[in-house]
Amino acid sequence: MVTSLRPKSGPARQYHFPDFHDEVLPSGIRLVTAPVKKLPLATVLVVVDAGSVSEPRGKEGIASLAAAGLLEGTNRFDGAELAEKFEQLGTSLESGADWDSAVIKFTTLSDQLDEATRLLGEVITSPVFPEREVERLKAERLAEILQLETEPRGLADEKFSEFLYSPESRYSRPDEGSTESVNALSREDVEQFYGSNYRAGTTTVIIVGDVTPERTRALITDAFRNWPSGSAQKPQLTTAPRTKGRHVHIVHKPEAPQSELRVGHVGLPRRHPDFFPTMVMNAVLGGLFGSRINLNLREVHGYTYGASSYYDWRRGAGPFVVSTAVESEVTSPALTEILLEIDRIRSDKISDEELTLARDYLEGVFPIRYETTAAIASALATLVIHDLPPDYYDTYRKNINNVSADAVLEAAIAHLHPSELQTVIVGDAKTIQGALADSKFGELLVHNG
Amino acid sequence: MGLHGGQFTTMRIPIETFHLENGLFVTLSEDHTAPIVAVNLWYHVGSANEKLGRTGFAHLFEHMLFQGSAHVGSNEHFELIQRAGGTLNGSTWLERTNYFETVPSNELALALWLEADRMGELLPAMTQEKLDTQRDVVKNERRWAVDNQPYGTMLEKMQELVFPPSHPFQHSLIGSMDDLTAASLDDVAQFFSTYYTPDNAVLSIAGDFDPADARRLISEYYGPIPRGKGKPPLAPMNLPPVFGKRLREVVHDDVSLPRLFTVFRSPVFGSENYYAASVTSAILGLRKGSRLHRSLVRERQIAADASAFTFDLAKGTDLLVIDVTARPETGVSQLEEEVEREIDLLYRAGVTESEVGRALALIETDLVASLQSAGERADRLSMFATYFARPELINEQVDRYRAVTAKRVNDLVSERFGQDNRASLLYVPKEGVESDNVLAAAASTG
Numbered sequence: 001m002v003t004s005l006r007p008k009s010g011p012a013r014q015y016h017f018p019d020f021h022d023e024v025l026p027s028g029i030r031l032v033t034a035p036v037k038k039l040p041l042a043t044v045l046v047v048v049d050a051g052s053v054s055e056p057r058g059k060e061g062i063a064s065l066a067a068a069g070l071l072e073g074t075n076r077f078d079g080a081e082l083a084e085k086f087e088q089l090g091t092s093l094e095s096g097a098d099w100d101s102a103v104i105k106f107t108t109l110s111d112q113l114d115e116a117t118r119l120l121g122e123v124i125t126s127p128v129f130p131e132r133e134v135e136r137l138k139a140e141r142l143a144e145i146l147q148l149e150t151e152p153r154g155l156a157d158e159k160f161s162e163f164l165y166s167p168e169s170r171y172s173r174p175d176e177g178s179t180e181s182v183n184a185l186s187r188e189d190v191e192q193f194y195g196s197n198y199r200a201g202t203t204t205v206i207i208v209g210d211v212t213p214e215r216t217r218a219l220i221t222d223a224f225r226n227w228p229s230g231s232a233q234k235p236q237l238t239t240a241p242r243t244k245g246r247h248v249h250i251v252h253k254p255e256a257p258q259s260e261l262r263v264g265h266v267g268l269p270r271r272h273p274d275f276f277p278t279m280v281m282n283a284v285l286g287g288l289f290g291s292r293i294n295l296n297l298r299e300v301h302g303y304t305y306g307a308s309s310y311y312d313w314r315r316g317a318g319p320f321v322v323s324t325a326v327e328s329e330v331t332s333p334a335l336t337e338i339l340l341e342i343d344r345i346r347s348d349k350i351s352d353e354e355l356t357l358a359r360d361y362l363e364g365v366f367p368i369r370y371e372t373t374a375a376i377a378s379a380l381a382t383l384v385i386h387d388l389p390p391d392y393y394d395t396y397r398k399n400i401n402n403v404s405a406d407a408v409l410e411a412a413i414a415h416l417h418p419s420e421l422q423t424v425i426v427g428d429a430k431t432i433q434g435a436l437a438d439s440k441f442g443e444l445l446v447h448n449g
Numbered sequence: 450m451g452l453h454g455g456q457f458t459t460m461r462i463p464i465e466t467f468h469l470e471n472g473l474f475v476t477l478s479e480d481h482t483a484p485i486v487a488v489n490l491w492y493h494v495g496s497a498n499e500k501l502g503r504t505g506f507a508h509l510f511e512h513m514l515f516q517g518s519a520h521v522g523s524n525e526h527f528e529l530i531q532r533a534g535g536t537l538n539g540s541t542w543l544e545r546t547n548y549f550e551t552v553p554s555n556e557l558a559l560a561l562w563l564e565a566d567r568m569g570e571l572l573p574a575m576t577q578e579k580l581d582t583q584r585d586v587v588k589n590e591r592r593w594a595v596d597n598q599p600y601g602t603m604l605e606k607m608q609e610l611v612f613p614p615s616h617p618f619q620h621s622l623i624g625s626m627d628d629l630t631a632a633s634l635d636d637v638a639q640f641f642s643t644y645y646t647p648d649n650a651v652l653s654i655a656g657d658f659d660p661a662d663a664r665r666l667i668s669e670y671y672g673p674i675p676r677g678k679g680k681p682p683l684a685p686m687n688l689p690p691v692f693g694k695r696l697r698e699v700v701h702d703d704v705s706l707p708r709l710f711t712v713f714r715s716p717v718f719g720s721e722n723y724y725a726a727s728v729t730s731a732i733l734g735l736r737k738g739s740r741l742h743r744s745l746v747r748e749r750q751i752a753a754d755a756s757a758f759t760f761d762l763a764k765g766t767d768l769l770v771i772d773v774t775a776r777p778e779t780g781v782s783q784l785e786e787e788v789e790r791e792i793d794l795l796y797r798a799g800v801t802e803s804e805v806g807r808a809l810a811l812i813e814t815d816l817v818a819s820l821q822s823a824g825e826r827a828d829r830l831s832m833f834a835t836y837f838a839r840p841e842l843i844n845e846q847v848d849r850y851r852a853v854t855a856k857r858v859n860d861l862v863s864e865r866f867g868q869d870n871r872a873s874l875l876y877v878p879k880e881g882v883e884s885d886n887v888l889a890a891a892a893s894t895g
Contacts, residue, residue: 002674
């Protein structure tokens with residue numbers, strides 16, 4: 001039968017994150033080129049400093065609408081023609097905005113790169129935002145918001161943000177806007193947001209694949225000619241929490257067979273000095289399949305299909321959140337276990353076994369994350385968005401490896417706040433609220449879904 | 450089409466194949482650009498092989514494969530691979546179940562050994578307690594992915610609608626709660642000895658490895674595992690090319706917007722006409738330049754979203770599905786009429802060479818992009834080896850697609866898009882639920 005002798009690891013082969021060339025073109029556009037020659041492919045990813053946190057108050061959703069609107073027409077082509085042109089080249093543009101930036105990207109066979117990039121330049125530098133298409137995109141966003149009412153996972157995420165952050169915080173409101181804010185947006189708002197946020201000085205073009213810096217420099221200089229330089233003013237972002245002390249919010253979904261749970265508090269900004277110990281700490285707590293929270297809720301108790309925790313790393317302090325869906329009847333015991341795990345990782349040092357599992361995983365999985373041109377481009381976008389040092393990926397594994405069990409304990413004590421935990425449950429209030437009335441969970445509030 | 454030249458036409462991934470004496474089919478594909486390697490196993494068993502009263506068993510069994518084997522503890526498989534810096538998972542489909550790891554290349558032996566241990570000696574590790582826990586986990590997976598998710602019942606409702614009773618593809622893949630409750634340790638033992646045998650499996654390795662080392666490890670770990678005793682034949686799978694009549698089902702569900710799935714019987718995956726069907730589906734619903742998106746979302750603005758896809762079933766019949774979600778102001782009957790009109794238009798007037806060119810260009814880029822990942826290469830090698838015993842088909846896909854012309858698409862459309870081959874699965878928001886008095890009872894409201 002199969003040998004009982006466990007194989008030993010062989011000698012590891014060196015891996016380096018792809019070399020990249022980083023420059024600012026005379027126009028003010030930053031260009032990052034990573035030659036990766038394995039296949040005749042290239043990914044072009046444009047990052048513009050035009051995310052939701054750049055939106056003026058009352059214009060929530062404008063960043064996403066502007067990013068989507070780019071594809072709806074230029075002076076020469078309407079939206080349908082643009083889609084057709086890209087797709088005849090075998091590619092299609094994706095565009096959208098998250099909290100920190102707008103991203104426009106495509107992956108193409110390299111012999112179509114020049115033509116697709118010239119079209120991309122036209123789309124980004126001379127969009128016309130036709131009224132009819134802006135109104136259609138708004139209507140599509142409103143349909144999406146309506147869909148969320150019956151989609152417990154998305155609803156739980158959205159309600160969690162709302163109950164976590166102060167109403168003054170942009171993070172408290174949906175990143176793509178609410179029914180009210182989207183309804184109020186106009187074509188002129190899109191023009192204005194585009195005009196003040198989309199500029200050479202706020203734009204980085206990342207090109208990864210079968211290319212050279214010489215080729216991309218010529219290409220981008222040509223594709224983005226005639227574009228105003230300069231950068232944009234940003235509104236101040238607050239990330240203050242909404243309340244002090246624990247609260248439990250039930251968002252009532254009649255007859256829901258499961259409770260969607262989110263438990264957490266305001267976390268840390270991406271450039272926090274404790275980023276690495278906090279990441280290792282979270283891996284042990286809920287970041288891996290073999291983490292405490294998943295093993296406890298799934299493998300010991302069978303309460304759920306899966307449970308995890310994460311810090312949502314943004315420029316401002318994004319949320320720390322434990323996320324799971326459990327059978328309605330066990331909502332209260334599942335919440336109790338989550339709270340216990342958060343207390344436990346703050347009170348005792350993690351074992352060597354746990355420390356090495358988290359570190360070895362994060363270190364070893366590194367090359368697997370960067371197999372595709374699209375994944376490498378996204379990694380480079382992270383450098384740009386968070387202004388991380390150029391050797392960030394070269395020193396990443398050393399930084400992970402330097403994290404000790406003491407540092408994990410310190411990070412847990414400093415960056416997990418049991419007394420401030422906010423719990424949001426999308427579930428059947430009738431079934432679950434009795435057991436949640438226990439004061440250890442915090443003040444209970446029930447809302448109509 | 451003359452759209453692409455140069456490197457692309459000559460691109461081939463290297464493939465070596467061999468069989469062990471116990472019937473295990475092995476495919477190897479070297480690539481040393483990064484120090485990582487993917488190990489991928491396909492067992493030729495899926496929900497289609499389940500017995501009456503045991504729906505969901507193939508998938509529950511997949512969960513049990515992570516619960517340890519003779520020399521591996523419960524959940525240790527996950528731990529050892531993650532500790533090695535690898536990623537892993539498994540998945541169950543109608544016709545197959547797969548298990549896969551991508552690991553740093555110096556950990557190839559570990560991944561091979563873990564897969565061999567559970568192929569050879571799973572049963573000593575099985576206990577009632579583990580089965581009970583995984584049954585609860587799977588029931589929660591069902592609640593999460595099916596019961597508590599808008600349109601989550603789509604797959605099982607569609608299978609029920611478009612396959613005749615007793616057809617192996619007719620019943621639910623995730624299974625009913627009752628059947629999951631009924632599953633026993635005896636079922637686990639029987640399923641294992643029938644289907645989890647080397648002669649019912651394909652093992653693929655892609656990435657950074659030395660073929661001589663790989664052969665040595667494979668023969669050491671997998672060689673001693675005995676061949677199976679054969680598996681029972683499936684009920685007859687073949688079906689006529691069309692339904693023969695109009696099929697329709699309306700589901701009143703907890704959804705916000707009406708959504709219509711229109712299903713067509715379509716040539717099986719891998720057959721010559723499959724490629725014409727796949728191109729038809731791309732013309733109809735791949736990306737924003739597709740017919741349905743352009744017409745229903747952009748121009749007529751009656752749909753929030755529109756797409757099309759094929760299931761890629763290799764036996765019986767494949768299914769081509771058109772998926773259109775209504776805008777809030779679009780009525781249910783309008784949704785049905787507008788989609789019907791598009792299908793009629795396609796059936797009457799066919800497609801143009803330019804539409805075929807757009808579809809082929811997109812498909813070709815996707816095919817090349819998919820070769821970037823070692824895991825993806827290994828999975829496709831296993832797929833072609835399992836279904837057709839020809840892993841080298843991975844290198845023939847581009848040519849097969851390129852051979853598709855507007856004429857072939859139009860022949861396919863004439864055969865498969867008539868009134869006699871349409872099945873509608875329509876989701877409609879259920880009537881508003883009465884406001885509960887639960888709010889009044891709450892501590893406070895926000």
